Amino acid sequence: xxxxxxxxxxxxxxxxxxxxxxxxxxxxxxxxxxxxxxxxxxxxxxxxxxxxxxxxxxxxxxxxxxxxxxxxxxxxxxxxxxxxxxxxxxxxxxxxxxxxxxxxxxxxxxxxxxxxxxxxxxxxxxxxxxxxxxxxxxxxxxxxxxxxxxxxxxxxxxxxxxxxxxxxxxxxxxxxxxxxxxxxxxxxxxxxxxxxxxxxxxxxxxxxxxxxxxxxxxxxxxxxxxxxxxxxxxxxxxxxxxxxxxxxxxxxxxxxxxxxxxxxxxxxxxxxxxxxxxxxxxxxxx
Amino acid sequence: xxxxxxxxxxxxxxxxxxxxxxxxxxxxxxxxxxxxxxxxxxxxxxxxxxxxxxxxxxxxxxxxxxxxxxxxxxxxxxxxxxxxxxxxxxxxxxxxxxxxxxxxxxxxxxxxxxxxxxxxxxxxxxxxxxxxxxxxxxxxxxxxxxxxxxxxxxxxxxxxxxxxxxxxxxxxxxxxxxxxxxxxxxxxxxxxxxxxxxxxxxxxxxxxxxxxxxxxxxxxxxxxxxxxxxxxxxxxxxxxxxxxxxxxxxxxxxxxxxxxxxxxxxxxxxxxxxxxxxxxxxxxxxxxxxxxxxxxxxxxxxxxxxxxxxxxxxxxxxxxxxxxxxxxxxxxxxxxxxxxxxxxxxxxxxxxxxxxxxxxxxxxxxxxxxxxxxxxxxxxxxxxxxxxxxxxx
Amino acid sequence: xxxxxxxxxxxxxxxxxxxxxxxxxxxxxxxxxxxxxxxxxxxxxxxxxxxxxxxxxxxxxxxxxxxxxxxxxxxxxxxxxxxxxxxxxxxxxxxxxxxxxxxxxxxxxxxxxxxxxxxxxxxxxxxxxxxxxxxxxxxxxxxxxxxxxxxxxxxxxxxxxxxxxxxxxxxxxxxxx
Numbered sequence: 003x004x005x006x007x008x009x010x011x012x013x014x015x016x017x018x019x020x021x022x023x024x025x026x027x028x029x030x031x032x033x034x035x036x037x038x039x040x041x042x043x044x045x046x047x048x049x050x051x052x053x054x055x056x057x058x059x060x061x062x063x064x065x066x067x068x069x070x071x072x073x074x075x076x077x078x079x080x081x082x083x084x085x086x087x088x089x090x091x092x093x094x095x096x097x098x099x100x101x102x103x104x105x106x107x108x109x110x111x112x113x114x115x116x117x118x119x120x121x122x123x124x125x126x127x128x129x130x131x132x133x134x135x136x137x138x139x140x141x142x143x144x145x146x147x148x149x150x151x152x153x154x155x156x157x158x159x160x161x162x163x164x165x166x167x168x169x170x171x172x173x174x175x176x177x178x179x180x181x182x183x184x185x186x187x188x189x190x191x192x193x194x195x196x197x198x199x200x201x202x203x204x205x206x207x208x209x210x211x212x213x214x215x216x217x218x219x220x221x222x223x224x225x226x227x228x229x230x231x232x233x234x235x236x237x238x239x240x241x242x243x244x245x246x247x248x249x250x251x252x253x254x255x256x257x258x259x260x261x262x263x264x265x266x267x268x269x270x271x272x273x274x275x276x277x278x279x280x281x282x283x284x285x286x287x288x
Numbered sequence: 289x290x291x292x293x294x295x296x297x298x299x300x301x302x303x304x305x306x307x308x309x310x311x312x313x314x315x316x317x318x319x320x321x322x323x324x325x326x327x328x329x330x331x332x333x334x335x336x337x338x339x340x341x342x343x344x345x346x347x348x349x350x351x352x353x354x355x356x357x358x359x360x361x362x363x364x365x366x367x368x369x370x371x372x373x374x375x376x377x378x379x380x381x382x383x384x385x386x387x388x389x390x391x392x393x394x395x396x397x398x399x400x401x402x403x404x405x406x407x408x409x410x411x412x413x414x415x416x417x418x419x420x421x422x423x424x425x426x427x428x429x430x431x432x433x434x435x436x437x438x439x440x441x442x443x444x445x446x447x448x449x450x451x452x453x454x455x456x457x458x459x460x461x462x463x464x465x466x467x468x469x470x471x472x473x474x475x476x477x478x479x480x481x482x483x484x485x486x487x488x489x490x491x492x493x494x495x496x497x498x499x500x501x502x503x504x505x506x507x508x509x510x511x512x513x514x515x516x517x518x519x520x521x522x523x524x525x526x527x528x529x530x531x532x533x534x535x536x537x538x539x540x541x542x543x544x545x546x547x548x549x550x551x552x553x554x555x556x557x558x559x560x561x562x563x564x565x566x567x568x569x570x571x572x573x574x575x576x577x578x579x580x581x582x583x584x585x586x587x588x589x590x591x592x593x594x595x596x597x598x599x600x601x602x603x604x605x606x607x608x609x610x611x612x613x614x615x616x617x618x619x620x621x622x623x624x625x626x627x628x629x630x631x632x633x634x635x636x637x638x639x640x641x642x643x644x645x646x647x648x649x650x651x652x653x654x655x656x657x658x659x660x661x662x663x664x665x666x667x668x669x670x671x672x673x674x675x676x677x678x679x680x681x
Numbered sequence: 682x683x684x685x686x687x688x689x690x691x692x693x694x695x696x697x698x699x700x701x702x703x704x705x706x707x708x709x710x711x712x713x714x715x716x717x718x719x720x721x722x723x724x725x726x727x728x729x730x731x732x733x734x735x736x737x738x739x740x741x742x743x744x745x746x747x748x749x750x751x752x753x754x755x756x757x758x759x760x761x762x763x764x765x766x767x768x769x770x771x772x773x774x775x776x777x778x779x780x781x782x783x784x785x786x787x788x789x790x791x792x793x794x795x796x797x798x799x800x801x802x803x804x805x806x807x808x809x810x811x812x813x814x815x816x817x818x819x820x821x822x823x824x825x826x827x828x829x830x831x832x833x834x835x836x837x838x839x840x841x842x843x844x845x846x847x848x849x850x851x852x853x854x855x856x857x858x
Contacts (some may be wrong), residue, residue: 019448026519028494029532059517079590081514083369084523084533086382086392096366096374097514099350100324104370104515122362125355242551278350285346286291306703306712331718416718424844472741477714568697587738649780656741 005273021048026079033072036225037232039217043138044073047109048192050201061105064094066114069145070138070217075110090117092125094133101277102132105205112139112153116174120152123174123212127181130209131272136201137174137212140219149221154258156285159226175214179267184209186267190216192239193263200265203232209273216261292345295316300482309447309473310377312480313403314339316451317375319488320546322370323349323402326363328356328382328479331416331680333473336377357382361389365398370653371513373455373493379471380422381412389465391430392524396534397503398625399458399493401451403467405474408654417654420578420629426466427607435552437559438466438607444478450604452513456491457559458581461507461551466515468606468619470629472579472656504544507551560610563602566620567592572670573599573621575614575638577606580627580657587662596670603634611641618642623669625649627657657667682820683743687728687760688752688773693807695851697750698729700811700833704825705733713738726755733820749819751777752792771814772808775784788817800845808845810836815846816853823850 025048034040051058061080065071067087081104085093090108098106108115115123115137126133142160143149150160152172159166179186185207189197197215204211217234220222229235239261242253246264248259297318302643307315309660314336317325327333341351343426354360357378364374378386380569383404383483393400407421408414422429426438435458452642454465484557496502496510502520503509509529512520521531524540552559563581565588566573576584583601588600605608617624618638626635632648639646649665651657651679686697695716698857705712716729732738751757754771761783764770764789772779774789790813796805807832815826827846 003370014380053669058519060515062370062514063457067417074521079519081365081369081515081519082521082523084521086388089358089389091361092354092362093366095352095354095359096324096326096363096368096372097370099352100367100372101372101515122359125359164654224403278352281345282350285292286348287295304706306699306714471714475715475718476741477702477712478738479712546835582739583742589739658744659740660744674856 008037015027021045021052024048024051024079025077028075029169033219034069037220038069039140039235040073040218041072042191042194042213043070043102043109043136043190043217044077046071047136047201049198053198053202056105056205058216060103061107062094062101063098063107064089064090064097064108066110066119067145068111068114068143070109070111070140070221071114073138074107074215075219084181089122090114091119091133091181092124092136093129094132095126097276099278100132102279107205108133108135108202109138109145112137112174113143113151116172117152117165120172124181127178127183127210127212130182130184131274132208132210132276134211135213137214138217139174139214140223141219142219144219145224148226149160160223161226175212175266176186178210178212181273182210183212183267184271184273185211185265185268186213187265188214188216188261188263190239190243190261191218192236192244196263203268207268208261208278209271210277275285293321294485295628298485299363301484302429304481305666306477307444308335308475308477309441309444310335310405310475312447312473312474313377313451313467314343314444314446314467315454315482316448317401318343319448319483319485320348320452320455321373321490322375322455323347324364324367325349325376326354326360326367326374327376327378328354328360330379330382332407332418333377333379333382333403334476335402335474336405339365340405343495347511349647357385358389361393362388364400365389365393365396368398368400369514375401375403375455375653377405379405380409380534381406381485381612381650383422383567386509387429390436391432391434392400393464394430394434394436394526395665396522396524397462397509397548398402399462400464401402401454401458401467402452402467406468406470408471408652414654416471418475418579418629418656419652419654420470420580421633421652423468423606423630423633426468427478433549435463436466436607437461437463437552439604440467440468442578442602443473443580443618444476445480446676447473448480448577452488452490456507459493460508460639461555462511463552463560470579479619500533501529501533505548507547507554556608556610557612558603559608560613561604561612562613563600563604564613564616565600566617567597568620570597570599572623572625572664572666573601573617573629573667574625574636575601575603575617576627576633577603577634580629583659584627584659584662586659589664590659590663591666591670596666598666598670607636609637613639616639618644623647625665625669627662629656682733682748683746684731684733684748684820685732685743685760685763686750686752688755689755690725690727692727692752692799693804694727694752695729697807698731699752700829701731701733701821703829703833704821705731707708707825707828708822710735710821711738712743713741716740726753726759728756728760742847748814748820750814752810754778759842760838768819771810771817773810788813788853790849795848795852796845799848800841802841805841805845808842809849810851812846812851814849815854816850833848
């Protein structure tokens, strides 16, 4: 590992962070806005990779277009396929079929995964292909300046819902669970340690694994709802979160506006690429 | 030791079968080494997917039916970077959906093959009927400056041969290649004689040596694959030779996009393939491609038998446009007749290379030209003066 | 030689055209076959055209038919105008009424009835018809056709298909049964 990270900025020498080895240090610092939750997700993900002792050479990151797609691409030092908006899961399907030995990870936003790419999400979960998807949900299209997304809460103003959002948000984790994924959870950037553990689980489990990560966007989203500091979001996540097992005992009214966090699904349905490759064995000679 | 593919396909060696154009194209892909297909059902291209789904597992390849055509080309591109030779097949509506990712494949220099079995449009049009209406879409369908390679087969035999050629050109120039079939050729059956598996020329992928960059340095740089510890970065954003994104430096974008265009423009003569059949004293030439070239050729031969000298030029390569061959024809004759199953898309392109009248003989509605229709147009204009056809709407 | 097989979906129209094309290839001739597609060929009106030639085929769709095989009234009505004056008309006798006749050289056979009575399976009608056509039209050889049939019918049904073909052929040649 390179002990001298090239980080422009303060003159005093920085002690290299132990997880910096996972990053393309020559392109740091990141382009994330001050207070953005993407750094927390990146940190949690790198920690999970470290804990599992996965060699980054065995990982392929596939991303779309949007702020959170930058978490692995280009920052994470692995093979990175930075695709068209909404399509990373479909690109990842081709990668995984050809190279099932590689860990294929998609990190992208709510607009990418649940909006323009929503159909790919549903069908990848249905196939139960062995891909890990981290959907970083910041409740808006942040990169383009704060437009309403399919995950924006009801009644909230955005740059394209100036009279408040008349639509209801998609509960992406519940959708993916219903579609057939082997592992589904939801956490927030407040829940750093359970999130890290969940990412480890998602990387380990065979089949489609999906984590919806609520992640603050104080700049594009926060400006419109007067939550301009990262801590405003973290406090909100802390106060509004309900664990899955508790949520089961609550009424729909009680759950209104709450964030259900925890593991939604863990199961062992057969995995797509394994089944696909088994067909070929029928024709193998000898 | 024979590979599984070789032993499966050599069963077809030198055999003559009665196949659909779609089926022949699928076998061409298999002979070319295609080991990944992603697609979505659509008339008149579904038979390609059906053959691929049946045959790929037998040659240790993979077929996946995706949720739509956008996903299909996405999966194809992903598979290529993971080491595959990959293809998808569709028709007009699906081809429209693929346009954004065609641009992505051009920008990332991803070799792959897209078969468009053209049907009558716009929109759903006459879903089961043939047309040649996607010719300019193949050229300009995706946004931004770019070049593309597109080929058009005129027979079932050529569906096979040009699919092989499409794969070879894709690898040689690191570009998506579009096989512009049409519903007529895709859905007709003819005899096709398979070559011996060993006799098929296959362009293998040129992979980069360690430390060699995969997105610059030469006009067609060598590729790298995922999973080799090279930490490659593939992006549709403007990038440097290393692959790393740089969207703010004017020169980086200019260098990249001009190189992506130059690698095709400079190789136009090498890529271009045409069938030229010129005769002394011809005043009129017929220029055709795809299915329409069949009755066009028949009409030319019949006109000659009746004593009328007619030149014939068939475009096998549509893009890059074989302008040298078109100029040669234009220098010889006074009039160029262009029968097409669209409202004059290639006729318009031909006009750029000749001052002589270019007469579109357009026919749409899902019914191919007959020999008589083209023969009548030759007769009416064969003297080289005046015209009775060629009214463009 | 331009032949059109026509009728409705389920009568084996497409298969008949295909088998004729394969037979032509076995005979070393050029053949080009097209057909109606999609839901049309599965219950509605259905056609399959075959062009057979010693030389390269340039025409994609036969502008004029040398032989029209019509297995339904709708097909007869629709395609009769495309048949050349000196062309040959081959009809399913129980399903097509030509009124006062079309003036063409016409052959009729109760293929469906024969298939049902002789073989207990109406689906054999197209094999009876193929044999009948083979006896009348000199487009492809009998050997080529029989080989094409055996290559393209479900395993285990070869013998019955062969017998149905022979029955049609015998009737076409006017031989006693």
